[in-house]
Amino acid sequence: MNKEEYLIAKESIKKEQSELVKKLSDLRSQYIESNKPCNIDQLIEVINNGGRKIVGQAKGFSISVNSDVYVDAIKPSSGGMVYLSKPHNSIKLL
Numbered sequence: 001m002n003k004e005e006y007l008i009a010k011e012s013i014k015k016e017q018s019e020l021v022k023k024l025s026d027l028r029s030q031y032i033e034s035n036k037p038c039n040i041d042q043l044i045e046v047i048n049n050g051g052r053k054i055v056g057q058a059k060g061f062s063i064s065v066n067s068d069v070y071v072d073a074i075k076p077s078s079g080g081m082v083y084l085s086k087p088h089n090s091i092k093l094l
């Protein structure tokens with residue numbers, strides 16, 4: 001294998017890798033859309049793992065280690081954003 005063959009093969013692999021990353025991103029988005037517990041900007045009440053109650057608008061979703069979709073960003077009416085790195089204990093739609 002010469003340098004030119006190596007560079008061509010390397011570029012081909014980078015392209016394939018980029019396509020796979022896009023496919024994974026699309027798959028993740030579809031899974032979240034199909035399994036989200038509420039809609040963006042919907043008013044919710046969440047009890048996090050520490051027992052703290054958070055009331056506000058849902059702003060984002062994530063997928064947990066065991067593949068559950070949960071709200072990971074909430075904007076309370078008092079301002080600011082609350083980010084959850086772990087799934088919540090409960091969620092109630094208001």
